[in-house]
Amino acid sequence: MAPVEQQDFLDLAILGGGPAGLTLALELHHMGAPIRTAVFEKDRYPRFKVCAGGLAGSIRPQMDRLGIAIPEPNVVIRGADIQFRGRSLGYSQPDIGYVVRRDVLDNGLAEACKERGIDLREECGITKIERLALGFQIHTVTGTVRCRSLALCTGANSKLRRDLGIPEPVRRARLMMMEGPIGANESDERFVFDLSELGRGVQGYVWDFPYRDSDGQVRMNRGVMDVQGRNRTDFPRADMSRLLKERVERAGLNPDDYTRYGFSERPFSARSTFALPGVLCVGEAVGIDPLFGEGIGEAMEMAHMAAEEVVAAFERDASPGDEVLFSSYRKRVLGSPLGRSLRVLSAVSRLAYGRHWKKLVRLLFEHPGIGQHYCQFFAGERLPPRAYVGGAFALMGTMVRPAPRDVEPTITRSVQTPA
Numbered sequence: 001m002a003p004v005e006q007q008d009f010l011d012l013a014i015l016g017g018g019p020a021g022l023t024l025a026l027e028l029h030h031m032g033a034p035i036r037t038a039v040f041e042k043d044r045y046p047r048f049k050v051c052a053g054g055l056a057g058s059i060r061p062q063m064d065r066l067g068i069a070i071p072e073p074n075v076v077i078r079g080a081d082i083q084f085r086g087r088s089l090g091y092s093q094p095d096i097g098y099v100v101r102r103d104v105l106d107n108g109l110a111e112a113c114k115e116r117g118i119d120l121r122e123e124c125g126i127t128k129i130e131r132l133a134l135g136f137q138i139h140t141v142t143g144t145v146r147c148r149s150l151a152l153c154t155g156a157n158s159k160l161r162r163d164l165g166i167p168e169p170v171r172r173a174r175l176m177m178m179e180g181p182i183g184a185n186e187s188d189e190r191f192v193f194d195l196s197e198l199g200r201g202v203q204g205y206v207w208d209f210p211y212r213d214s215d216g217q218v219r220m221n222r223g224v225m226d227v228q229g230r231n232r233t234d235f236p237r238a239d240m241s242r243l244l245k246e247r248v249e250r251a252g253l254n255p256d257d258y259t260r261y262g263f264s265e266r267p268f269s270a271r272s273t274f275a276l277p278g279v280l281c282v283g284e285a286v287g288i289d290p291l292f293g294e295g296i297g298e299a300m301e302m303a304h305m306a307a308e309e310v311v312a313a314f315e316r317d318a319s320p321g322d323e324v325l326f327s328s329y330r331k332r333v334l335g336s337p338l339g340r341s342l343r344v345l346s347a348v349s350r351l352a353y354g355r356h357w358k359k360l361v362r363l364l365f366e367h368p369g370i371g372q373h374y375c376q377f378f379a380g381e382r383l384p385p386r387a388y389v390g391g392a393f394a395l396m397g398t399m400v401r402p403a404p405r406d407v408e409p410t411i412t413r414s415v416q417t418p419a
Contacts, residue, residue, distance in 0.1 A: 010036045010147040012310060013138055015126060015160055017041025018049070018102075020283025020299035020306075021153030022109035025118045026066050027307035035314055039118065040140065042125030045110040049102035050261040052177060052209050052221050054191070056297035057097045058380030062304060071108030073212035075099040080191040080375055084198075084361055089368050093375040096191070097297075099211040099221070105296070129163050134323060135278065149278045149313075149324040151306060152285045153299075156266040164279060169271040172264040173204070173293065176240040177223030180258030182210060183251035188218045193292070195361060201238025202226050203353035205292075206247060222247055222258075225293045227267060227353045265293055267349070268342045274330040275309075277323055282306045286333070289342065290349040294378075301338050308332065341377070348395075356403070363398040370394060 012028075014021045017039050025039050055070070057077075063070060077097045082089040113120045121142075128139040135148045154160055156172050182188060192208035204225040211221050224240045240262075245255045268287030275281060283299030309329040317324050333339045352360040364371060373387045 008143070008145055010038055010145060011314065012037045012149050012151060013136070013145060013147040014039040014151045014153055015138075016153035016155070016158070016285075017043075017045075017110065017120065017122070018106055018153060018155065018283070018299070019109065019296050020285070020303050021151065022106065022113055022120075023062075023066075023300040023303035024151055024153060024282055024306050024310075025113055025120070026068070026109070026116070027304050028310065029113075029116050029118055030066055031307060031311060033307070033311050033314075035310065037119065038145075039113065039120045040124050040126060040138075041110075041120065041122050042141075044122045046103040046107035049106065050177070050263045051102040051296075052207065052223055052293075053099045053101050053105070053211055054209055054294055054296070055098040055100050055105070056294060056378050056380070057095050058378060059297040059300055060095075060380060062300060066112070068108070068112050070098055071100055071104045073104065073214070073216045075210050075212055075218065076189060077191055077210075078189045079187075080193065080371075082364060082371055083192065083194040083196060084365070085196045087365070089364065089371055091372050091375045093372075093379050096375050096379045099209050101211060101213075102296075126160060129160065131278075134321065148320070149280070149310075149326075151280045151282055151310070153282045153303075155284050156264045158285075161285065164276065166273045166276070166279075166281070168266075169269040169273075170267055170287075172266050173225055173227045173290070174240075174262070174264055175223060175225045175293070176244060176260065176262045177221055178244050178248065178255075178258040178260045179211075179219060179221050180248070180255075181253055182218055182220040183253055186210070186220065186251065197224070197238060197243065198353075198357045198361065202240075202243070203357070206243065208247075225265075227290055227349060265295065268346055270334065270343055270346070274333060275326040277325055280306055280309065280326045280329060287342075289345050291345040291352065298338060298342070302333060305329075305332050305336060305338075351399075356399070358403045359398050359401070362404050363394060366398075367391075367394045 012035055014024055021039050028037055076095060078094060079092045124140045124142050126138060126140055130137040136150055138145045188210045194206040202224060204227045206224045209221040210218055213219050222244055224243055248255045248258060266284050266287050267290030272286050274286055282302055284295055288295030288298055309326050309332055313324050313326050370391050373383055377383055
């Protein structure tokens, strides 16, 4: 993608300067696409974003291909723990992922864009979008821009999705997190997923993620994700603030030393809108992993597919008088390894966070290898076919059995993967 001077006409306007939008611009530049493109970001980098910051290790090959290092400061994660009411499963996995604060990650991607001469327009929020006979007219706080097509790369709370008439296929998940000191006995290199609140008002999990602040000091991000509790009448709705406060106190720490944030996420659904005439949705604009809520790496991977679709669409609709149609984008995403995994995770989340949650807890503790396979997948390792077959048979076996009355696991196991 050649450098673009500030101008009032573009081939593609990328709306949103997060991981999805910035990576899309970087991918187009890497492909050498002769497409007039600009990224529109309402704030100036570095800017704070509410996010736990978990980044899958599977993103490393893409970052290496684009010539971008994982921004620092970061925490390298080498294991994960699944907890349930006093019991736990421990997994060790070399470089399963990273925790990078969003202000650090996004600023690193933005700097990479600037170094490559990509047109990045900071403090350029969108106030209105008008669809024209061919293309769009974008009204920003600094002026008006015309473009042939849009890439919607915004988060769960963006009004641009509503302005474009894109429906919400599912309700958004509600989340709350607190940032503060790490406990003396807490690991600085492991993810913790606590399922203890299932059936008690949280149809999701509580997490502990270590991270590094701007001074490089390790601190702890603690949070709770509720995927379906707000959408069902047969589950109570938990007091997230109370849950997190009690979790901090159990770690022997003072909740007053923590900063609390609330936010939402858009879960992935195969019924999501992937594209409209002239409009491409990328990252959370489509939806993220509804089982664990990981969205950064998936947004960046989807941006690669979006870049391929943009190049193919402009080759098909080369004439300025042609409407740009992203006609193969949905099939491209759903048919990819990412799309297939998102569909599986979506199906499992409906079971795990719905009325079958007891069966899924039993599945995890009776078949601990399933969790290890997910850790390997998250880290970017290719799983053998027997892993998928074994997981499918274990799931089917669990689902046909009656739900356990006593969901308390009787074992604590640790699964090790050699470095």
